[in-house]
Amino acid sequence: MSVKGFSKFFSKRTELMRASEIRELLKVVESRDVISLAGGLPDPSTFPKEELAEIASYVIREYGEMALQYGTTQGARILREALCHFMARVMILCKPENILITTGSQQALDLISRTLIDPGDLVIVELPTYLAAINVFKLSQPKFIGIPIDEDGMRTDILEEKLRQIYGEGKKVKFVYTVPTAQNPSGVTMSNDRRKHLLELAEKYDFLVIEDDPYSHFLFEPVSFKHLKAMDTSGRVVYISTISKILSPGIRIGWIIAHEELISVFERAKQNLDLHTPTLNQYIVAEAIKRRVIERHLPRVKELYRKKKNIMLEALEEYFPEGSRWTKPVGGLFVFAYLPEGIDTKALLPKAIEHGVIYVPGKSFFVDGSGANTMRLNFSYPPPSKIVEGIRRLGNLLKSELGK
Numbered sequence: 001m002s003v004k005g006f007s008k009f010f011s012k013r014t015e016l017m018r019a020s021e022i023r024e025l026l027k028v029v030e031s032r033d034v035i036s037l038a039g040g041l042p043d044p045s046t047f048p049k050e051e052l053a054e055i056a057s058y059v060i061r062e063y064g065e066m067a068l069q070y071g072t073t074q075g076a077r078i079l080r081e082a083l084c085h086f087m088a089r090v091m092i093l094c095k096p097e098n099i100l101i102t103t104g105s106q107q108a109l110d111l112i113s114r115t116l117i118d119p120g121d122l123v124i125v126e127l128p129t130y131l132a133a134i135n136v137f138k139l140s141q142p143k144f145i146g147i148p149i150d151e152d153g154m155r156t157d158i159l160e161e162k163l164r165q166i167y168g169e170g171k172k173v174k175f176v177y178t179v180p181t182a183q184n185p186s187g188v189t190m191s192n193d194r195r196k197h198l199l200e201l202a203e204k205y206d207f208l209v210i211e212d213d214p215y216s217h218f219l220f221e222p223v224s225f226k227h228l229k230a231m232d233t234s235g236r237v238v239y240i241s242t243i244s245k246i247l248s249p250g251i252r253i254g255w256i257i258a259h260e261e262l263i264s265v266f267e268r269a270k271q272n273l274d275l276h277t278p279t280l281n282q283y284i285v286a287e288a289i290k291r292r293v294i295e296r297h298l299p300r301v302k303e304l305y306r307k308k309k310n311i312m313l314e315a316l317e318e319y320f321p322e323g324s325r326w327t328k329p330v331g332g333l334f335v336f337a338y339l340p341e342g343i344d345t346k347a348l349l350p351k352a353i354e355h356g357v358i359y360v361p362g363k364s365f366f367v368d369g370s371g372a373n374t375m376r377l378n379f380s381y382p383p384p385s386k387i388v389e390g391i392r393r394l395g396n397l398l399k400s401e402l403g404k
Ligand SMILES: Cc1ncc(COP(=O)(O)O)c(C=O)c1O
Pocket: 040, 103, 104, 105, 106, 107, 130, 179, 184, 212, 213, 214, 241, 242, 243, 244, 249, 253, 254
């Protein structure tokens, strides 16, 4: 007899697991002639295929006995050492002991969620912030507090006010999660003054700061900033990054840089998840860093994304209705648009799909339920002609909704 309905077997925890809206949307797109401005995929022409093919075969021949073997949970020392050199370029000085290799930086977020959050803990995030971070933190049932951003990143003046109120009520904050540089979804970068202010507040109120940094390595407009981790004097910044946008997301290599005491608890949690990140991939990335593949490759990536970003901004200027505004990203893969009040981008999505274009409704990036009139638009993946056509279709739809 076949089983009728499996949900009765599911754990309570699965009720907290929401399928990523973006992934659900991508499934729709695959089956139709729809221009996708939704996902966050790098342009596949940026993958250094020949060099990686050569490195993969070299690594198997040269290091096969280790590279094809089980490894330690913390990660291959050869990669942790290579990453120390790589990070020293941006003044983040660390020892291999301070690094944990993760299976993409998404796993780093999961480890943080598992090891730092108890139900009811206060966790502060930006409004808007990275959707998948919200989803993975939610599994540990924190209470979120959202702090608005502007073109200089998180409004630390509002954060300070909030902290005064929270601590005045005798409560404490566990951590502030921020994507301070070329933020996802907005593309904005936190000013140095605000970074300093955030760290001062962290000292004063004794909370951790999670610096999620997938984008600072390929900024395509000039910006002056210091990484929070490079300014961290007390060890309270947990830095996470990834090769997904600068080499390949398919290799799934990310890393955490943190105090050894934190690294050891993250390591314990990771052991239960996957024992370790694929050893072969770790050796490939270590060799790619050693051969300076990323550094040689980045100027081309930056130039390509700068062009695509400008094409999207010009198309928005031309086609979007009056009363809309959007961010002018200095890096990352997205423009975030704020539309006239009254537009509900989630409700509009089925019509957009009929019009042959898809985006991510912005509301899911806001932990306070706001953002109904916002949308995230990706410029890294579609070819230029599709960026323009996608924005044209969306603009026309928005104008007809507004009766213009
Ligand atoms: C802010 C941020 N954090 C983490 C990730 C996860 O990246 P990965 O797991 O590919 O390293 C992404 C991916 O888009 C991101 O934008």
